[in-house]
Amino acid sequence: MLLEHNDRVLIAQRPAGKHLAGWWEFPGGKLEAGEDAATALHRELDEELGCCIEVIAALPACPHRYETVSIVLHPLVARLTPDSPAPSPHEHAALDWLPVEQLDTVPLAAADLPVLAAYRTWLRQGRPST
Ligand SMILES: Nc1nc2c([nH]c(=O)n2[C@@H]2O[C@H](COP(=O)(O)OP(=O)(O)OP(=O)(O)O)[C@@H](O)[C@H]2O)c(=O)[nH]1
Numbered sequence: 001m002l003l004e005h006n007d008r009v010l011i012a013q014r015p016a017g018k019h020l021a022g023w024w025e026f027p028g029g030k031l032e033a034g035e036d037a038a039t040a041l042h043r044e045l046d047e048e049l050g051c052c053i054e055v056i057a058a059l060p061a062c063p064h065r066y067e068t069v070s071i072v073l074h075p076l077v078a079r080l081t082p083d084s085p086a087p088s089p090h091e092h093a094a095l096d097w098l099p100v101e102q103l104d105t106v107p108l109a110a111a112d113l114p115v116l117a118a119y120r121t122w123l124r125q126g127r128p129s130t
């Protein structure tokens with residue numbers, strides 16, 4: 001998820017001991033049986049960040065093949081609800097808020113590069129809601 005706040009986007013550093021440890025990602029997680037992307041996102045964010053969000057738009061799915069695993073990311077653009085606590089890193093090594101122009105200055109997980117490209121396209125298109 002691309003969580004927007006004050007013209008910045010939240011990124012999270014994956015913790016030691018997990019797939020892609022030390023790499024930065026957009027917070028989120030795997031779908032459980034029967035869930036759609038928005039339902040899974042609300043559950044994961046409660047677990048990972050302790051915050052509440054509202055979805056603004058869904059971007060096109062981004063498939064990626066790592067050496068050991070293939071994944072499909074379903075990127076959602078979101079904002080914090082007015083009464084949400086600030087996100088805190090329950091499961092990540094660190095969090096950071098970056099302006100969109102700086103998102104490619106950190107080591108993002110390879111699967112996230114197409115997500116970033118899709119987000120920039122969406123911004124250029126005038127942020128259409130879905
Ligand atoms: N959430 C998220 N996962 C990503 C991104 N980029 C990326 O390659 N991934 C990969 O997609 C999978 C996401 O699943 P996940 O978040 O539920 O997995 P996890 O390893 O964090 O936790 P878990 O299996 O303990 O629940 C991981 O294999 C992760 O490495 C991203 O931007 N966000």
Ligand SMILES: [Mg+2]
Binds near residue numbers: 027029
């Ligand atoms: Mg996760």
